[in-house]
Each structure stands twice: as C-alpha cells, then as structure tokens.
Amino acid sequence: FAKKYNVPIHVRSSLTDQPGTMIMEKTPGMEDVAVRGASLKVDLATIVMTRVPNEPGIAAEIFAEVGKHHIVVDDIIQNFYDDRKLANVGFSTNQDQAREGVEVCRRMAEARGFGPVELDENVSKVSVVGVGMRSHAAVAAKMFEALRDAKVNIDTISTSEIVISCIVPQEHGPRALQAVHKAFELDKAHPTA
Incomplete structure (x- = not known):
C-alpha cells in the first residue's frame, strides 16, 4: 500500500524517544553514506x-x-x-x-x-547495513580492517547488496560492534539520515 501510493512509513519505538527508521522512496543523497547502522546478534x-x-x-x-x-x-x-x-x-x-x-x-x-x-x-554476528554500499567501493575492506585493528578474528563472512555480516567469537562481539561503529562514524549525525 505504502509503495503503491508513495506513502512514507515512520517506524518508532514506544519505549524511547529515538528517531526510529523512515521507509520511503529512494531520495537524492540516500546512498551518500555507505553504512547507516551496525548491529550485534549474540547467543x-x-x-x-x-x-x-x-x-x-x-x-x-x-x-x-x-x-x-x-x-x-x-x-x-x-x-x-x-x-x-x-x-x-x-x-x-x-x-x-x-x-x-x-x-x-x-x-x-x-x-x-x-x-x-x-x-x-x-559466536556472535556483527553486521553493517546501508543502501549506500551499492555505490561505495571498499566497504567490506573498511569493516575487515576495523575488526583487524580491534584484534577480532572473523570466522565467516556473508554479504548481500546492503548488508555485510561476520561471525566472530562471542567474547569479542561487543568489541567488534564498537570497532565498526567507530570506523563508519555511526556516532555522528549524517545530514541525509
């Protein structure tokens, strides 16, 4: 319905005041930032x-x-x-x-x-996600370098058009997440975010 009628969807948490996620038609600048987020899946x-x-x-x-x-x-x-x-x-x-x-x-x-x-x-899985990966070279290299610098060994790697995921030892999961968060400057506001 939203796609058919070009209606943006704003997904927000009922528990926090975080801005949430906007789902909308591709707009100019959307792919300017290669990585928009990072996540850690544990257990x-x-x-x-x-x-x-x-x-x-x-x-x-x-x-x-x-x-x-x-x-x-x-x-x-x-x-x-x-x-x-x-x-x-x-x-x-x-x-x-x-x-x-x-x-x-x-x-x-x-x-x-x-x-x-x-x-x-x-094991844990650390992932980076962003539609900008489609138009930016060396995103994987930057992620792997961040993990190397944090002394986190990668067990396996999987990718898609907008996600790169690495299985890492569970005890290194939080450090891996911090490393990619810092490498892709996810703590900074991006004008197109």
Missing part, C-alpha cells in the same frame, strides 16, 4: 558438516532435514576443497537450537558417510 552457534560430497541436491537434502526439525537457520556457508569434490557446509543458528541441530546433522553425516560435525556454541 548464536555454528554447526559445520565436513567432508560433504559436492553433488547436486546435497544442500537441499541437508536443509530439508534441518527444517523438518524446525531449526532456524541464519547464515549458510559452504566452501570446497579436494579439487571441488568435497565441501564443508555450515550454518549459524540460535544457541538454544544448537544441540538439536548438531544431533540432526550428526545422524545425517553418519548415515551418508560425511566427516565429523563441528559445533561452536559461542
């Missing part, structure tokens, strides 16, 4: 299935089984090795679903002859 876990054959349909099989058990999947990471014959397939999920998720994956790995299933129950 995550990563599950990695190792030595998975690189064959059509394997991801569908894995995530159908995970979904059958109502395990919510956040980011998915897949990497290949051994001349692309094998892959590691991993995903992040909420800590409260990690134990069940790893058991589902272990049963599948044993049945299919995959390698061991790895679990890390102590």
Whole structure:
C-alpha cells in the first residue's frame, strides 16, 4: 500500500524517544553514506558438516532435514576443497537450537558417510547495513580492517547488496560492534539520515 501510493512509513519505538527508521522512496543523497547502522546478534552457534560430497541436491537434502526439525537457520556457508569434490557446509543458528541441530546433522553425516560435525556454541554476528554500499567501493575492506585493528578474528563472512555480516567469537562481539561503529562514524549525525 505504502509503495503503491508513495506513502512514507515512520517506524518508532514506544519505549524511547529515538528517531526510529523512515521507509520511503529512494531520495537524492540516500546512498551518500555507505553504512547507516551496525548491529550485534549474540547467543548464536555454528554447526559445520565436513567432508560433504559436492553433488547436486546435497544442500537441499541437508536443509530439508534441518527444517523438518524446525531449526532456524541464519547464515549458510559452504566452501570446497579436494579439487571441488568435497565441501564443508555450515550454518549459524540460535544457541538454544544448537544441540538439536548438531544431533540432526550428526545422524545425517553418519548415515551418508560425511566427516565429523563441528559445533561452536559461542559466536556472535556483527553486521553493517546501508543502501549506500551499492555505490561505495571498499566497504567490506573498511569493516575487515576495523575488526583487524580491534584484534577480532572473523570466522565467516556473508554479504548481500546492503548488508555485510561476520561471525566472530562471542567474547569479542561487543568489541567488534564498537570497532565498526567507530570506523563508519555511526556516532555522528549524517545530514541525509
């Protein structure tokens, strides 16, 4: 409705006096600032299935089984090795679903002859977001440099057109958020914000 009739939507909190978020048609200057916000998602876990054959349909099989058990999947990471014959397939999920998720994956790995299933129950995800990323080069490099300078190791990286996310050790999550917040000057007011 709002898009059809070009009606802006102002999303605000009922608990604070913060300005909130405006959802509207793209306006001049909207992409002048590459990153508009940063966030930290805590209490995550990563599950990695190792030595998975690189064959059509394997991801569908894995995530159908995970979904059958109502395990919510956040980011998915897949990497290949051994001349692309094998892959590691991993995903992040909420800590409260990690134990069940790893058991589902272990049963599948044993049945299919995959390698061991790895679990890390102590990770967080730091993300930066902004429509300006589409028109600014080196946003990822700036984020990774900020994390490097803060001595935060990156476990995995995922990206989309307007979001870059990194899985980091949980104890480094707050420091990672502070580092990217500072690097992108998110504490400063932007005239187009």
